[in-house]
Amino acid sequence: MPNNDSRSPEHYVAPLDETPLLVIDKVDENAKPSNLWLDAWRSLRHSPIFWISSSMILFILFVGLFPFLFTNEPPNNKCDLDNSNGGPEAGHPFGFTKLGCDVFARVVYGAQPSLTVGITATLLVVIVGVILGALAGFYGGFFDTIISRVGDMFFAIPVVLGAIVLMQTLSGTRNALTVALILSIFAWPQVARITRGAVLSAKNSDYVTASIALGVTRFRVLMRHVLPNSLAPVIVVATVSLGTFIVAEATLSYLGVGLPSSVMSWGNDISQAQSSIRTAPQTLLYPAGALSLTVLSFLMLGDVVRDALDPKARAR
Amino acid sequence: MTQESSHTMNATTAPTTGRPLLEVTDLEVSFHTQNGIVNAVRGVSFSLNAGESLAIVGESGSGKSTSATAIIDLLPGTGKVTGGSIRLDGTELVGISRAEMEAIRGSQIGYVPQDPMSNLNPVWNIGFQVMETLLANGIAKSRKEAEAKAIQVLQDAGLPDAGKRLRQYPHQFSGGMRQRALIGIGLSSQPKLLIADEPTSALDVTVQRVILDHLNTLTRELGTSVIFITHDLGLAAERAEKLVVMYRGQVVESGPSREILANPLHPYTQRLVAAAPSLASRRMQAVKSHENVAIAAPTAALDLTLIERAEQREEAATAASPIISLRDVTKQYKIRTGGFKTELFTAVDKVSFDVHPGTTTAIVGESGSGKSTIAKMVLKLEDVTAGNVLVDGTDVTAIRSAKDVLAFRRRVQPVFQDPYGTLDPLYNIAQTIAEPLVVHGVGTAKERTARVRELLDQVSLPVSTMSRYPNELSGGQRQRIAVARALALKPDVLVLDEAVSALDVLVQGQILNLLTELQSEMGLSYLFITHDLAVVRLVADSVCVMKSGQIVESATTDEVFDSPREQYTKDLLAAIPGAGIELGA
Numbered sequence: 001m002p003n004n005d006s007r008s009p010e011h012y013v014a015p016l017d018e019t020p021l022l023v024i025d026k027v028d029e030n031a032k033p034s035n036l037w038l039d040a041w042r043s044l045r046h047s048p049i050f051w052i053s054s055s056m057i058l059f060i061l062f063v064g065l066f067p068f069l070f071t072n073e074p075p076n077n078k079c080d081l082d083n084s085n086g087g088p089e090a091g092h093p094f095g096f097t098k099l100g101c102d103v104f105a106r107v108v109y110g111a112q113p114s115l116t117v118g119i120t121a122t123l124l125v126v127i128v129g130v131i132l133g134a135l136a137g138f139y140g141g142f143f144d145t146i147i148s149r150v151g152d153m154f155f156a157i158p159v160v161l162g163a164i165v166l167m168q169t170l171s172g173t174r175n176a177l178t179v180a181l182i183l184s185i186f187a188w189p190q191v192a193r194i195t196r197g198a199v200l201s202a203k204n205s206d207y208v209t210a211s212i213a214l215g216v217t218r219f220r221v222l223m224r225h226v227l228p229n230s231l232a233p234v235i236v237v238a239t240v241s242l243g244t245f246i247v248a249e250a251t252l253s254y255l256g257v258g259l260p261s262s263v264m265s266w267g268n269d270i271s272q273a274q275s276s277i278r279t280a281p282q283t284l285l286y287p288a289g290a291l292s293l294t295v296l297s298f299l300m301l302g303d304v305v306r307d308a309l310d311p312k313a314r315a316r
Numbered sequence: 317m318t319q320e321s322s323h324t325m326n327a328t329t330a331p332t333t334g335r336p337l338l339e340v341t342d343l344e345v346s347f348h349t350q351n352g353i354v355n356a357v358r359g360v361s362f363s364l365n366a367g368e369s370l371a372i373v374g375e376s377g378s379g380k381s382t383s384a385t386a387i388i389d390l391l392p393g394t395g396k397v398t399g400g401s402i403r404l405d406g407t408e409l410v411g412i413s414r415a416e417m418e419a420i421r422g423s424q425i426g427y428v429p430q431d432p433m434s435n436l437n438p439v440w441n442i443g444f445q446v447m448e449t450l451l452a453n454g455i456a457k458s459r460k461e462a463e464a465k466a467i468q469v470l471q472d473a474g475l476p477d478a479g480k481r482l483r484q485y486p487h488q489f490s491g492g493m494r495q496r497a498l499i500g501i502g503l504s505s506q507p508k509l510l511i512a513d514e515p516t517s518a519l520d521v522t523v524q525r526v527i528l529d530h531l532n533t534l535t536r537e538l539g540t541s542v543i544f545i546t547h548d549l550g551l552a553a554e555r556a557e558k559l560v561v562m563y564r565g566q567v568v569e570s571g572p573s574r575e576i577l578a579n580p581l582h583p584y585t586q587r588l589v590a591a592a593p594s595l596a597s598r599r600m601q602a603v604k605s606h607e608n609v610a611i612a613a614p615t616a617a618l619d620l621t622l623i624e625r626a627e628q629r630e631e632a633a634t635a636a637s638p639i640i641s642l643r644d645v646t647k648q649y650k651i652r653t654g655g656f657k658t659e660l661f662t663a664v665d666k667v668s669f670d671v672h673p674g675t676t677t678a679i680v681g682e683s684g685s686g687k688s689t690i691a692k693m694v695l696k697l698e699d700v701t702a703g704n705v706l707v708d709g710t711d712v713t714a715i716r717s718a719k720d721v722l723a724f725r726r727r728v729q730p731v732f733q734d735p736y737g738t739l740d741p742l743y744n745i746a747q748t749i750a751e752p753l754v755v756h757g758v759g760t761a762k763e764r765t766a767r768v769r770e771l772l773d774q775v776s777l778p779v780s781t782m783s784r785y786p787n788e789l790s791g792g793q794r795q796r797i798a799v800a801r802a803l804a805l806k807p808d809v810l811v812l813d814e815a816v817s818a819l820d821v822l823v824q825g826q827i828l829n830l831l832t833e834l835q836s837e838m839g840l841s842y843l844f845i846t847h848d849l850a851v852v853r854l855v856a857d858s859v860c861v862m863k864s865g866q867i868v869e870s871a872t873t874d875e876v877f878d879s880p881r882e883q884y885t886k887d888l889l890a891a892i893p894g895a896g897i898e899l900g901a
Contacts (some may be wrong), residue, residue, distance in 0.1 A: 011571030013581040019568045021583055024822045025792040027778055036741055036787075206737040210801070213695050214752045215725035217718075228742050 036232070040308040047308070053300035060294050064111040071105040085280035095282040098275065106264050107286050113176045113265040114294065117249040120180035121187065122242045128184065129191025130227075130234060136192070137199030137230075138222045148196070151189035160251055162186040167257040174260050183248055187241065194237055198230035205229075236306040243298035250291055266291045336363040337405055337541050338387070338509055344399035345379070345386050356382045356395065358565045364541050364558070366508065371544040371552035371573070373588070374562035375820040383562070384511050384545050388425050389417045405508065423453040426502035426540075428531075430514040432494035436486040442497055443482030446470065446504065453505040465504070473500030474530045492523035499531055506538055513545045520682035521847065521891040528555055547821065550594030550850075550894025553577050561585050591825035593850035594894040637709075638670035639808055639841045640677075640694060645703035647689050663689045665865040666703065671809070676835065676842040678852040678873070680888065681862035687845045690862075691813045694843060695730050696721070707809070726756060729802035733814035735791035738798045745772075745789075745797055746782035752804040771800040775830060792823035799830065806838075813845045828855055850892045853877060861885050 044050045063070060083100035086092075094103035136147040154162075163182045170178055202208065203226050211221050252258030253267025261268055269287035277284050345357035357379040364370045374380040385391050387402055387409065402409040404424065409417070421427070429435040436445060446466040447459070456462035463482070470478035473496040486494060495515060502510055512531070516524035532555065535542050546552050552559055553573040560570040561584070569582040577595070580586045589595060647664040664686040671677040681687040692698040693705055696712050705712040707728060715724050732738045739748055746768050753764045769779050775796040786794055795815065802810055812831070816824045832855060834840060844856055852859055852873065859876045861869040861884065869882045880886045 011575050011579075011581070012567070012569065014566060014568045016583065019563060019566050019582070019584070021587075022564075024587075024826060025790055027781055027784075027789070027793060038785075205740075206732040206734055207740040209697060210730060210732065210738060210798070211740075211751065213697060213725060213728075213730045214755055214801075214805075215722045216751070216755050220755075225740050225743075229740065 036309070040305075043308040044304060047304050049300050050304045050308075053297045053304070056293065056297040057301060060111060060297065061115065063108055064115040067108045067112060070108045071102070085276055085283070087280075087282070094286045095280065097269075097272065097283050098280070103269075103282055103286050106269055107266070107290050109264045110266045110269055110287060111290065111294075113259055113263055114246050114249060114267070114291070116176040117180045117183070117259075118242045118246040118298075120177060121183045121245040121248075122238050124180060124184035125187045125191050125241065126234060126238050129188040130195050130231075132188070133192035133195025134199050134222060134227055134230070137196035138203055138218075138226060144196075147192065151192050154186055155189040155193075157186055159183060159186040160248055163248065163252055164255060164257055167252060174258070175263070176259065179249055179252060179258055180245070183245055187245070190241070191234060191237055194233050195230055198233055199226055202226045202229040232309040236302055236309065239298055239302035239305055243295040243302070246291065246295055246298075335406060337366040337368075338364040338543075339403040340383070340387070340400070341403075342400035343383060343386060343397065343402065345382050345391065345395055346398050347396075348394040355398075356565055357386065359400070360560075360562070360565075360567050361400075362558075362560045362567065362570055364509070364543065366541055367536075367539045368558060369535070369542040369544065369556040370558040370560060371546055371556035372560045372562060373546055373549055373552045375547060375822065377564075378562040379565040380545050380547075380562045381513055384513060384543055387511065387543075388421050388427060389414075390421075390427070422449060422507070423455075423505045424507050424509065426505070426507040426510040428495075428499050428502040428510065428512040428515045431518050432491050432498055433518065435498060436489075436494055438486050441483055441485050442470070442489070446482070446497070446501055449501050449504050455505045469500045469504045470497065472503070472534060473497060475500070490523075491519050492527060495519060495523075495527055496530070499527070499534070503534055503538065503540065507540060509541045509543065510535060511543045511545070514547070515544070517547070521849070522682065522887050524893075525891040548594065548893050549577075549588055549592040549821070550892070553595075554894050561588065587822055591821045592894070593821070593824070593828075593848065593854055594892050596850070596854060638706075639673045639708055640671040640843065641704075641706040642670075642690070642694075643668050643704045643706065645690070645693060645705055646701045647686070647693060647698065648701045662865055664693070667860075667862075667865075667867050668703075669860050669867065669870055671841050671843055672857075673808070673841050674835070674839045675857040676844050676855050678844040678846060678856035678859045679862055680846060680849055680852055680859060682847060684864070685862040686865040687847075687862050688813055691730070691811050691843065691845050694809075695728060695811055696724060722756065726805045727807050728809045728811065729805065729807040730811045730813060731795070731798045731802050731815040733817055735794040735798070735818055736786075739786035739794055741786050744783055744785050748786070748797060749801050749804055752801060756805060758805070767804065768800075771804055774803065774834065775800045790823070792819050792827060795819065795827055796830065799827075799834070803834070803838075807840070809841045809843065811843045811845070814847070815844075816851065817846060817848065824851075831855065849888055850894075861888065 079097075079099050079101040081100045083092075083096040085098055086096040086100070088095045092102050092104060094107065097103055097106065132147050132151070136144040163179075163186060166182045166185070167174065167179070170182070199222075208221055208225055211225055212218070216224070249258055249265070250267030250270060253265055254271040256271065258267050259265045261272070266287040270284060270291070273280075273284035273287070340363065341361045343357055343360040344355065346353050346355045348354075360379070360383050362370065362372075372380040372383060382391065382395065386395075386397050387404075389397075389409070391397070397410050400410065404420070409420070412420075436442070443463065443466050446469055447456070447462040450456040450462045450465050450469070451459075456465045466482060467478045470481055475481050475493060475496050481489075489497065499512075499515070502512075515531070516527050519527065528551075531542070534540075542556070544552060544556055553576075556573055558571065559573045559576045561568050561576070561582070563584045569576060569580065569585045576585060577589060580589045644666045645664060645668070646662065646666055649661045649663055650658040651661045652658055667686075667690060669677065669679075679687045679690060689698060693700050694707075694712070696715070700713050707724065710724075712724065715721055743751070746765070749768045749771055750764045753759060753767060758764065759767065768782060772779055772781055777793065777796055777800075781789070781793075781797075786797070789797070798815075799810075810831075815831075816827050819827060828851065831842065835842060842855070844852070846852060856873050858872045859870070860867045861876070861882070863884050869876065869880065869885045871881075876885060877889065880889055
């Protein structure tokens with residue numbers, strides 16, 4: 001240990017064996033390879049919330065794809081008014097609706113339209129939002145002004161309000177796809193804004209300038225360097241908004257302007273349950289519970305993914 | 317200089333009773349991180365007498381700032397002093413309560429932070445911020461008294477018209493003025509000790525010199541002891557009597573500055589002394605004028621070759637026609653002045669110079685001088701407003717067809733300043749270096765891989781780097797990759813825009829060495845943009861000095877250093893840290 005009495009400014013030198021010199025700027029060849037996505041994955045892998053939410057999402061997707069594996073009750077055929085608002089009994093664990101249909105079967109079959117709306121709307125929003133946002137951010141100028149202002153106009157209209165108004169006019173052709181389409185018309189500006197911001201910051205990086213100086217065309221720079229580096233925040237928003245689209249679909253169906261009542265969806269079930277909430281709470285409880293769990297899973301996933309993709313938010 | 321320092325020495329002996337003002341013994345600081353506890357500072361000891369100045373020198377991550385901030389208990393994040401003692405005037409500072417430390421901060425120990433741009437609160441005027449300090453430390457009792465004192469403080473800090481300046485906001489101050497205000501705040505309560513953490517590294521060199529001179533005068537008048545934290549050995553030796561050299565959290569060498577410079581004993585200090593461009597350039601100057609040099613001759617092979625090569629430069633006569641030639645090049649930008657009005661701003665004003673094949677031309681200037689704009693125009697990343705940029709006789713502005721642009725890109729390649737922004741974080745190193753080959757359709761996939769290996773070898777990186785991503789590499793390594801990428805297409809010209817400015821001295825030396833080696837092997841021509849004249853001395857054949865968009869002086873490196881014609885060039889030369897170091901017996 002240094003034990004210099006520097007009261008007199010003596011020339012102190014540390015023993016070399018205590019302060020060994022390293023090779024200047026040596027590459028650590030043993031270090032684990034890493035990049036943004038690998039680091040994010042490492043952080044996710046240790047997060048219990050990630051495993052809980054993603055396994056719940058996988059389970060719900062599975063139910064939505066193969067509902068017949070979970071119930072042998074064809075949902076609408078066997079409604080028996082004798083069972084109206086009946087409680088749980090053998091083979092019918094969730095009880096019956098007012099029309100005497102099996103609640104469990106309806107919840108299982110209701111997953112499909114809800115997920116279809118959520119996933120389709122998210123895909124549409126991401127595709128439209130990313131394309132428009134990236135073009136606006138990257139090319140700027142007139143193009144940016146047009147896209148941003150149009151986006152602002154849509155942004156000012158609440159999604160559900162806009163959807164209610166448009167769905168009214170589509171009374172004949174309501175289905176999962178039209179609901180998703182209408183929702184995405186009003187939701188794309190959020191993704192476009194986020195993409196635009198990320199693209200703006202990425203396009204001023206030196207690696208972009210370096211690529212242009214290498215002779216890479218502007219479009220290729222956008223596709224190969226700028227966009228991949230701008231996607232992280234979009235993924236986060238997409239996961240979260242998938243949950244909110246499912247809620248929006250339920251809201252529209254509840255208000256009677258979403259999916260037609262012939263389609264089994266959680267929103268329709270909740271809507272139909274309102275007349276018998278007091279006598280048969282199970283008719284409301286189970287579809288609403290399924291809806292909440294699904295939305296919660298997506299929100300939780302979005303939350304952990306955001307933390308994993310943001311190195312600053314990650315625990316140091 | 318010598319007279320001044322002996323004067324300070326005499327002044328210090330008077331009040332002390334043999335006890336140093338500050339005594340740091342076996343200081344240990346550690347940080348909690350994701351990967352466990354990191355010991356950032358290990359067993360650091362140094363002491364400082366009243367009125368003395370001490371410089372802690374080291375590379376980034378050496379623990380120099382951590383040691384200094386530990387003294388005033390301003391350690392960032394999870395940092396904690398885990399051992400040792402810090403005594404100020406006999407009082408132990410380790411483990412005292414927050415209230416006690418707050419009483420010491422400001423009144424007994426002043427602090428001047430690194431970045432003048434972010435260390436003043438933009439929503440309060442300067443006067444408020446100075447008065448806040450005065451009131452907090454009990455220097456002034458009433459607002460009125462505080463205001464009068466604040467004016468005094470700013471005046472002492474060298475800000476003219478201080479009464480009016482009180483009402484101004486930080487954005488109305490230049491960087492140098494802000495740093496003056498911060499120094500004024502730091503010294504306002506006449507502390508016994510002032511800690512200056514890289515006080516001028518964010519400022520232009522000429523401003524840096526004036527500020528440091530002023531700081532020197534102020535602290536000498538007040539008898540304040542100063543601790544400088546710096547990465548620049550030249551600056552440290554010039555400004556402080558004592559040096560503490562830190563390496564990886566430990567003190568490797570400490571003692572009187574001149575002695576350490578003249579006779580560095582630890583191999584690390586020897587490396588540092590050899591690699592510091594400011595010292596190397598001073599050394600070369602001294603050799604030329606046959607001065608008796610007291611600074612140690614370079615020991616590391618690295619720097620020896622660099623200097624030898626630099627000395628041989630004059631022999632490389634430049635007869636061939638220029639590869640790059642600028643003729644009255646002007647660049648104007650439209651800047652919005654509010655509303656729909658725009659104003660023309662001339663960033664580059666009728667600039668002419670030549671770069672000869674196989675040589676290095678440096679463009680030196682302070683921030684805003686237009687030097688980077690020239691780089692962008694030569695790279696055809698910015699349009700030229702007037703004049704001609706000729707590359708091998710072809711006017712760059714006339715190159716229009718995609719095919720011709722591509723051919724041009726092949727010949728002129730850039731390396732940028734920021735090693736962290738220059739590589740796409742999502743591309744691994746092999747993909748990064750191969751990108752130019754893919755874009756220009758050079759070779760098959762197999763040939764490209766072979767070329768990547770060859771390039772990595774040329775920039776002295778192991779082949780295993782190919783599968784790594786940029787965030788796994790250090791700044792110097794990233795800069796090597798950037799050089800490799802630039803060389804992939806075998807260009808004639810590299811435009812190096814502050815390419816080594818962000819690197820630590822030793823790494824900087826390595827990269828400069830690499831660049832000179834590559835130049836002699838491949839006959840490359842460099843356009844070297846920098847603010848650092850000391851580096852220019854080491855690598856350039858000719859120099860253009862720029863000021864506000866114009867070239868004020870343009871000559872060979874030797875001419876510029878030996879007999880500068882313009883006052884501005886002389887100022888720049890005088891501002892190289894270490895230039896004031898007395899050489900000789």
